Amino acid sequence: MNHGSLEATAKSLVAEGKGILAADETVGTITKRFESLNIRSTEESRRTYREMLFTTPDVSEFISGVIMYDETIRQKDTQGTPLPDVCSRLGIIPGIKVDTGAKDLAGSPGEKVTEGLDRLRDRLSEYYKMGARFSKWRAVIQMTDSLPTQTCLSVNSHALGRYAALCQEQGLVPIVEPEVLMDGPHTIGRCQEITGQVLQMVFNALYDQRIFLEGILLKPNMVISGKECSKQASVQEVAQATLQCLRRHVPAAVPGIVFLSGGQDDRLATEHLNAINSLPLPKPWKISFSYGRALQDAALEGWHGKNENLRDGQQAFYHRARCNGAATMGKYTEGMEEDRARKAIPAHRAEWHDD
Numbered sequence: 504m505n506h507g508s509l510e511a512t513a514k515s516l517v518a519e520g521k522g523i524l525a526a527d528e529t530v531g532t533i534t535k536r537f538e539s540l541n542i543r544s545t546e547e548s549r550r551t552y553r554e555m556l557f558t559t560p561d562v563s564e565f566i567s568g569v570i571m572y573d574e575t576i577r578q579k580d581t582q583g584t585p586l587p588d589v590c591s592r593l594g595i596i597p598g599i600k601v602d603t604g605a606k607d608l609a610g611s612p613g614e615k616v617t618e619g620l621d622r623l624r625d626r627l628s629e630y631y632k633m634g635a636r637f638s639k640w641r642a643v644i645q646m647t648d649s650l651p652t653q654t655c656l657s658v659n660s661h662a663l664g665r666y667a668a669l670c671q672e673q674g675l676v677p678i679v680e681p682e683v684l685m686d687g688p689h690t691i692g693r694c695q696e697i698t699g700q701v702l703q704m705v706f707n708a709l710y711d712q713r714i715f716l717e718g719i720l721l722k723p724n725m726v727i728s729g730k731e732c733s734k735q736a737s738v739q740e741v742a743q744a745t746l747q748c749l750r751r752h753v754p755a756a757v758p759g760i761v762f763l764s765g766g767q768d769d770r771l772a773t774e775h776l777n778a779i780n781s782l783p784l785p786k787p788w789k790i791s792f793s794y795g796r797a798l799q800d801a802a803l804e805g806w807h808g809k810n811e812n813l814r815d816g817q818q819a820f821y822h823r824a825r826c827n828g829a830a831t832m833g834k835y836t837e838g839m840e841e842d843r844a845r846k847a848i849p850a851h852r853a854e855w856h857d858d
């Protein structure tokens with residue numbers, strides 16, 4: 504294991520003003536997103552969509568890395584170049600989702616455990632050869648009045664530790680993602696309590712399994728009110744509760760925290776990130792994003808499965824990436840939203856290359 508290169512990769516992923524695009528939806532998930540807009544999901548339409556995002560002109564100003572799914576990392580662009588090489592040449596680090604999904608946890612009704620440890624060493628070695636330099640594993644924690652159980656937290660934390668150790672052995676930076684879902688009527692206070700417990704258990708597991716903390720990134724949920732909670736916390740309340748929780752439970756050796764968006768409205772996800780970065784409290788880690796839906800929703804809608812809209816899709820993606828890049832420095836303003844996506848990419852770069 505080369506500590507120096509792991510640390511360097513982790514730091515590059517949270518370089519000033521930059522964050523990560525999560526484009527690692529499984530075939531099932533991306534198909535659902537496509538179908539909600541009447542877009543046909545085929546291997547080719549998924550490839551075209553991902554190529555559109557990755558080759559958005561100048562987006563590497565704000566996007567440091569892209570998380571791909573197994574199908575995507577094996578695909579090529581229209582010129583025949585493998586997509587991970589396309590990204591690397593544009594200055595974007597290729598990453599790969601390596602878990603095989605959250606499955607029902609035996610003996611714990613309503614809870615999940617993430618699988619994918621079998622043959623993981625071999626798969627990581629193959630992905631490294633394809634150009635991947637970081638990876639992702641997502642644990643899913645469902646919250647109710649009586650959940651999560653200690654069993655659920657313990658097995659998921661243990662699996663995150665096993666995954667992280669194997670990634671570091673194979674030269675990939677592990678993104679450790681314990682997601683407390685925002686579904687349900689819980690208050691922001693309960694979300695903070697559970698998120699704190701989860702983070703504490705995850706870092707205990709990482710410590711027990713001797714993970715090199717300078718060579719990981721943490722991908723947590725923000726501390727927010729449940730989607731069905733009648734009292735939704737304000738942007739300031741979310742920022743304060745989230746930063747307090749992270750300061751209590753995330754060691755300073757971790758170079759970066761990259762939030763998931765978790766189903767938040769895309770502009771709200773940007774506002775929350777900006778507010779967290781604007782708080783006048785010491786932050787020992789970089790605080791950035793690894794958004795899926797909050798970076799892609801507008802781009803998917805703009806593209807709508809049509810070749811003639813590829814440029815609109817890219818402009819929408821560039822715009823959200825730019826806003827979130829500013830939010831990582833606490834420099835996002837509402838005025839940025841008024842620079843319509845249409846004008847966001849510098850005009851001389853706003854061509855879609857379909858030659």
Ligand code: 13P
Pocket residue numbers: 525641680763764765766793794795796797
């Ligand atoms: P969302 O930002 O859509 O939650 O996706 C991020 C992600 O990678 C979840 O695993």
